[in-house]
Amino acid sequence: MAPTEKTDLLQGTLDMLILKIVALGPVHGYGISQRIRQISKEVLNVQQGSLYPALHRLEKRGWLSAEWGDSENGREAKFYKLSAKGRRQLAQEEASWNRLSQAVELILGAAQQEA
Amino acid sequence: MAPTEKTDLLQGTLDMLILKIVALGPVHGYGISQRIRQISKEVLNVQQGSLYPALHRLEKRGWLSAEWGDSENGREAKFYKLSAKGRRQLAQEEASWNRLSQAVELILGAAQQEA
DNA sequence: TTTCTATGCATAGATAGTCTATGGTTCCGG
């Protein structure tokens, strides 16, 4: 999908974003989406239908571990923690993101030359 | 798809990259993929199976116009030009890219605080 | 009381972009 105003995310970055947020400390799923929205200043908005499947995917790959607990509001919530494997994965995804986004910037920075 | 080393592109940026390259001047399809690779310093690599469908898509949407002509090597090639509509679309996609990539950077820049 | 919103989890199905694999033609160099 083209990154137009219809998209809530840059495709392919969701896993990295989740891993990064969880790296800041244990959080439950709903909290992850809130923090992504807040830190990105309301630009990035993870739909619940994207979030939960992603969390299950990351857990299945051994990058996150989950545990039920009580949320700040005293409600049941599933808290996620980053595993060592997840930490390595995050580093890799960040490196890849930097490579690729810088490459995109190179293209966008290419001088305009004609009418 | 996660932006790992298995990906040749940042998903969702292909249309923008193509529009940008064509904005530099008329080019044929094969040349577009070469320029993307060169300008990005061999980081971005557009597969032919991604390129040609994308070009047809962009043409159908009225962002590009195509015309057969002779390549630098004297071979038949389809040259693409950016339309006014395509120029507007490019501007929009660039703005969107900036918004979203900056938002991603905000997340990645969030301070690490614990073990 | 009823109703709406926020918090919290989850799945099914549609959409769509990109990749792999394949196919073909022409031209040039070894």
Next chain:
DNA sequence: CCGGAACCATAGACTATCTATGCATAGAAA
């Protein structure tokens, strides 16, 4: 003569994300 690069193209698979939907509880508002 053969291989590879220059060119175009399509079919099928994969997979990430979105939309739509479902459920439950708590608190505020009406």
